[in-house]
Amino acid sequence: MPKDTxxxxxxxKRAKIIDVAIDEFSKYPFHKARITVIAEKAGIAxxxxxxxxEDKKDLFKYLxxxxxxxxxxxxxRKMLANHEQYDFFQxxxxxxxxxxxxxxxxxxxxxxxxMLANDKELYRxxxxxxxxxxxxxxxxxxxxxxRQEVIDPDINTPLVAxxxxxxSTSLVDFDYQDSKMNLDDQTIVDQILxxxxxxxxxxxxxxxx
Numbered sequence: 001m002p003k004d005t006x007x008x009x010x011x012x013k014r015a016k017i018i019d020v021a022i023d024e025f026s027k028y029p030f031h032k033a034r035i036t037v038i039a040e041k042a043g044i045a046x047x048x049x050x051x052x053x054e055d056k057k058d059l060f061k062y063l064x065x066x067x068x069x070x071x072x073x074x075x076x077r078k079m080l081a082n083h084e085q086y087d088f089f090q091x092x093x094x095x096x097x098x099x100x101x102x103x104x105x106x107x108x109x110x111x112x113x114x115m116l117a118n119d120k121e122l123y124r125x126x127x128x129x130x131x132x133x134x135x136x137x138x139x140x141x142x143x144x145x146x147r148q149e150v151i152d153p154d155i156n157t158p159l160v161a162x163x164x165x166x167x168s169t170s171l172v173d174f175d176y177q178d179s180k181m182n183l184d185d186q187t188i189v190d191q192i193l194x195x196x197x198x199x200x201x202x203x204x205x206x207x208x209x
Contacts (some may be wrong), residue, residue, distance in 0.1 A: 002062055006052035011082050017042045017052070018066070021059055026111040029058060061126050064116060066176030068133045074098040089193055092164070095138070095188045096171055103172045110172065117169050135165045142177055167192060 020041040023031045028170065035056055039046045053059045075098040079086060103110055114125055122130075139161035145151030171188065 002053055002058070003051065004052075009052070018063065021063055022108055022112070025049070025060060025063060025115070026108050030117060030119070033060075035059075048148065057126060063112065064126070067106075068114060069108070070109075071102045071139070072133070073101065074102040077191075081137065088148055088150050091141055091144075092196070093189055093193055095141070096168055096192065097185060099168045100171060100185050100189070113169070117166075127196060132165070134168065135161045138164045164196070167196075 006017075009017075017038070021038050023041075024038050028034075033056065035049055036046055038059075039049045053062070076094050079094055083091060135158075139157050142151055142155070142157045142161055142164075146153050146157075167208070171192065180195065
């Protein structure tokens with residue numbers, strides 16, 4: 001976490017440092033991002049940076065936490081507050097659609113999220129063995145689905161939660177990288193949910209037939 005001296009800065013100054021840091025980390029891998037560049041563009045001395053953060057890792061971790069917090073804010077809060085009115089798949093659908101909305105409105109943050117998702121060594125270096133908040137949230141959602149008796153009680157919740165998190169990341173790729181699909185967001189999400197709920201095996205397929 002940033003030091004108290006960072007939070008004592010004027011809001012505009014804090015926002016400037018964060019904005020410049022997002023720009024640097026979105027352009028370069030973590031190990032190539034430069035504190036000197038961030039400090040210079042933010043209008044602070046390099047020594048002052050270390051009055052606000054322990055090191056580059058401390059800053060990056062804070063950025064990721066801000067990003068996850070912002071992403072979670074895109075989920076329909078009314079649905080979450082009244083989740084008992086919805087089944088697991090309705091809630092998962094909103095989670096996936098909110099992720100796409102977040103991605104479209106915050107394109108500068110996408111490279112940071114992808115960098116962390118694709119570099120497990122970096123993730124462990126930053127967060128240790130702690131589960132990321134998105135996976136933890138989906139794990140809670142799965143347990144809710146089990147209580148609703150719409151989710152198989154024998155599934156491994158941590159494993160499936162991680163799989164569902166990876167699907168969420170892939171949905172953004174579908175939207176931004178595969179124009180040949182020519183499908184709208186809701187159609188893509190509904191196809192994924194059908195797969196999650198039903199699998200890919202043909203229902204009347206008989207083994208050994």
